[in-house]
Amino acid sequence: MQMVTLNPPLSLEVGAQHLTQLLRSQATGEGLPGEVRSAWLTAAQTADLQQLFTEQRYREDWKYTPVEFFRQAWALDTPRAPQRSADIAERFILPEEVRGSATLLPAVASLPQPTSPWEAFLGAARYAQHYSMKEGAFLLAPSHGEGVLPLLITISVAAGGSVELLLTPQSKGLLVLRVHLHLAPGAQVRLYLPTDTQVSGTYLYMLLSAHVEREARFESFDLTAYAAWKRTEQKVRLSGPGAEAHLYGAARVQPNTLWDQAIRIEHAAPHTHSNQLFKSLVHARARSTFQGRIYVHREAQKTNAYQSHKALLWDATAAAYSRPQLEIFADDVRCTHGVTTGFLQGDMLLYLQARGVPEAQAREMLAGAFLAEVLDRVPHTGIQEHLRHRLGLPE
Amino acid sequence: MKTETPMLQIQDLHVSVEGRPILKGLNLEVQAGQVHAIMGPNGAGKSTLAAVLAGKEGYEITAGDILLEGQSLLELSPEERSHAGIFLAFQYPVEIPGVSMVQFLRAALNAHRAAKGLDPLDTADLMALLKEKAQLLKLDPSFLTRSVNEGFSGGERKRAEIFQMAVLDPSLVVLDETDSGLDIDALKVVSDAVNALRTPERAFIVITHYYRILQHIRPDVVHILADGRIVRSGGPELAVALEEKGYEPLLATS
Ligand SMILES: Nc1ncnc2c1ncn2[C@@H]1O[C@H](COP(=O)(O)OP(=O)(O)OP(=O)(O)O)[C@@H](O)[C@H]1O
Ligand SMILES: [Mg+2]
Numbered sequence: 314m315q316m317v318t319l320n321p322p323l324s325l326e327v328g329a330q331h332l333t334q335l336l337r338s339q340a341t342g343e344g345l346p347g348e349v350r351s352a353w354l355t356a357a358q359t360a361d362l363q364q365l366f367t368e369q370r371y372r373e374d375w376k377y378t379p380v381e382f383f384r385q386a387w388a389l390d391t392p393r394a395p396q397r398s399a400d401i402a403e404r405f406i407l408p409e410e411v412r413g414s415a416t417l418l419p420a421v422a423s424l425p426q427p428t429s430p431w432e433a434f435l436g437a438a439r440y441a442q443h444y445s446m447k448e449g450a451f452l453l454a455p456s457h458g459e460g461v462l463p464l465l466i467t468i469s470v471a472a473g474g475s476v477e478l479l480l481t482p483q484s485k486g487l488l489v490l491r492v493h494l495h496l497a498p499g500a501q502v503r504l505y506l507p508t509d510t511q512v513s514g515t516y517l518y519m520l521l522s523a524h525v526e527r528e529a530r531f532e533s534f535d536l537t538a539y540a541a542w543k544r545t546e547q548k549v550r551l552s553g554p555g556a557e558a559h560l561y562g563a564a565r566v567q568p569n570t571l572w573d574q575a576i577r578i579e580h581a582a583p584h585t586h587s588n589q590l591f592k593s594l595v596h597a598r599a600r601s602t603f604q605g606r607i608y609v610h611r612e613a614q615k616t617n618a619y620q621s622h623k624a625l626l627w628d629a630t631a632a633a634y635s636r637p638q639l640e641i642f643a644d645d646v647r648c649t650h651g652v653t654t655g656f657l658q659g660d661m662l663l664y665l666q667a668r669g670v671p672e673a674q675a676r677e678m679l680a681g682a683f684l685a686e687v688l689d690r691v692p693h694t695g696i697q698e699h700l701r702h703r704l705g706l707p708e
Numbered sequence: 709m710k711t712e713t714p715m716l717q718i719q720d721l722h723v724s725v726e727g728r729p730i731l732k733g734l735n736l737e738v739q740a741g742q743v744h745a746i747m748g749p750n751g752a753g754k755s756t757l758a759a760v761l762a763g764k765e766g767y768e769i770t771a772g773d774i775l776l777e778g779q780s781l782l783e784l785s786p787e788e789r790s791h792a793g794i795f796l797a798f799q800y801p802v803e804i805p806g807v808s809m810v811q812f813l814r815a816a817l818n819a820h821r822a823a824k825g826l827d828p829l830d831t832a833d834l835m836a837l838l839k840e841k842a843q844l845l846k847l848d849p850s851f852l853t854r855s856v857n858e859g860f861s862g863g864e865r866k867r868a869e870i871f872q873m874a875v876l877d878p879s880l881v882v883l884d885e886t887d888s889g890l891d892i893d894a895l896k897v898v899s900d901a902v903n904a905l906r907t908p909e910r911a912f913i914v915i916t917h918y919y920r921i922l923q924h925i926r927p928d929v930v931h932i933l934a935d936g937r938i939v940r941s942g943g944p945e946l947a948v949a950l951e952e953k954g955y956e957p958l959l960a961t962s
Contacts, residue, residue: 659765660802664856667762667798668816668872669790669823678815682806682855 328383329362332461333430335386336362336489339463340437346416350437353427357437360430371429377602377634378544378573382487382516386461404695405452405479408444415443420467420495423524425548432520434463435491441465447474455490456483465491472497477693478504487516494522496529498553504533505696508540509703517543527553527582534691535591537564537572538703544573551578551585551613562591563687565680565704566599566631574622577606580613580643589620592687594680595631605650606638613643620650625657625683627676681706713778715740715911716880721772723753723760723936730756732936733772738880741908745922745947746915748933749955754915755799757933758884762796763789776880790816791823795878797869799885799915804856809868812856813838813875820876841874844904846897862889870901881905882913887921899924919951934959 340357342350365371365380415421421443427433440463444451447470455464462484470476474497482488496502508517517540523531535545549558558578566572572595578587593601603622624633635652657679665675684704691697716738723731730753738744748754760767761774763786774781776792784792804812817837818828829837835852842849845867857865866886873881883902887895902912902925914925922930922944930946931938932955940946940958950958 658802661804663762663764663786664798664802664804665807665812665816666786667764667790667796668812668876669787669819670812670815671787671819672785674815674819675787678807678811679804682804685806 325383328386331386333362336434336463339439340434341439342437343439344415344441353437356427356433360433362430364430405450408451411443411445418443418445418469420469420493423495424493435465438463438465443467445469446476447471450477453480461487463489468494470496470500470502473499475501480506485515489518491520496525496531498526498528500529502531506535509538515541520546522548525551525556528555530557532559535562536700539567542571546575548577552581554582554584557586560589561687563684564593566593566595566601568596569598571600573602575604580609580616583614586617591622592684594625595633596627597630599631601633603635609641609643609646611642614645616646618648622652624654717775719773722770724768724770730936734937738911740911742928743912745927745930746933752933753936754933755884758796758882762786791820793879795873796882797886801857801865801869803858805858807856809852809856841871844901845871863894866890870898880911884915887916919947922947
């Protein structure tokens, strides 16, 4: 691709077309089993990102998300192979990639059918990494120079295994990352997703999915100190009795940035449990969007599902959209959801100021207190401290 | 009246909220070392006066002035007023989940010190000070690590206000119905703490509906605030008369 400067910038449609071409050319389906591969390739060859603007079902999912990167698409070049880099976590080691026999891994076999053009492209992406693990703490830090990187990562966690994962993409341009985890019965996975990239013109779009078998437990912590544009989709399928998912998120949505969270939890078996707690602190001219869908199948009796999203607006130019969606087809279910959006409370600010705390510091204290509810739950002390520091909270 | 500048002078103060006049020409002078009680019917404007002193937003000063040590307060932010020595014990102290009392008072104290050109307190000195004052208010030290006012009973909140007053060592204290919600023992604890802090340099304005607290904290002057003005002032006997007869006869003769 030649870099060309266009004035005025491209329309969304032309940008989407450009990206579609780029992603199609990167869809080779390497590492997929033969019979599945051709299906995925067909999906990728017919997928078209312009559908995001034209088809109702996609428009719903992208309703509150400004897709500005499409306008920049002319500047997004062909990708380089992903490199890895280590940063915040000492205890985390690089996992060993599985080659050759990768197609036999449960995470490859349980890769869900694509429900959007993005998923089709990524499922068949040329850059695919497959991992199989049982115990330990592993670092995944995909990075590339500049451009657009479509990357598929699958992770199979063995029965009874216990794994901590740290996923910290380092990128410039558009990183579209598809991560699929398979948790065999009794497996426990704790996934950390810290984002702290100051680079403007960086777009991070993560599609995570987890297939959680019986008695397995999936936890994710999406911790955003800074991201110019970040959308995370998390799709969790609780497929066996006793399966659990706990999704936490804390974001400081810095001025002029986007933080976007789209969640779908599927309770497909009885006695499954899910919990979502997300908090976003939204600065001036920034936007926070949260869509949380809970889907309870008819047979998923005795299900518990909780969801809470709170947005705190820094001032009147900040915007937050929250949309809980519950679809419940079982009758013996305990399900609660709560959404609140509000400004920093004037009476709390006054109280702190009236005792002498300067306004700026008082605001920081309230902001810290707001996010602390989530950060306090981050079990890894190194990550917790790092994020506290990056989020500007007291130690 | 003494000849030196009063600590606090409120001159013909008119205040409106959302365009509605609440204070309508209020005058008040308080000398250092004095205790003034302000009593008055519900909705008279007592808490409004306290809020305006503390610098709360949303109150429009349409006329008049407030002078502290001869300097107008009106342009000062709430934190600057606090640094200047004003302390308001709120009628309804808010809960601040996630901010511990220690964290809060460290920030407050160090801001006061910075305003005086002093270095921040080190942790050991801070904790020693907080524990000493907690003891004065008979507060369990565990409350220092709890979130500010969160889950506190009404009485605990009021005690915590006086505790903060003791820590911050202000020169002008406004107690807005600090006595309501206190049981007899707690009232005694709070009053003793206030009395212990009565010095020739410090002044108190005690807003209350009850004579009870004034038996513990003996006021020098009692005012009746009604419909946005001080309508009567007198000695402690005025509070006794109020307790016996209610507001009506006193307001009728004013
Ligand atoms: N922020 C506000 N917005 C609207 N009205 C207000 C506000 N603050 C005070 N007021 C009104 O001003 C009047 C005086 O209220 P204020 O709280 O000062 O009374 P008070 O004398 O403290 O009463 P109480 O004895 O019940 O505490 C009331 O009519 C009240 O409704
Ligand atoms: Mg009042």
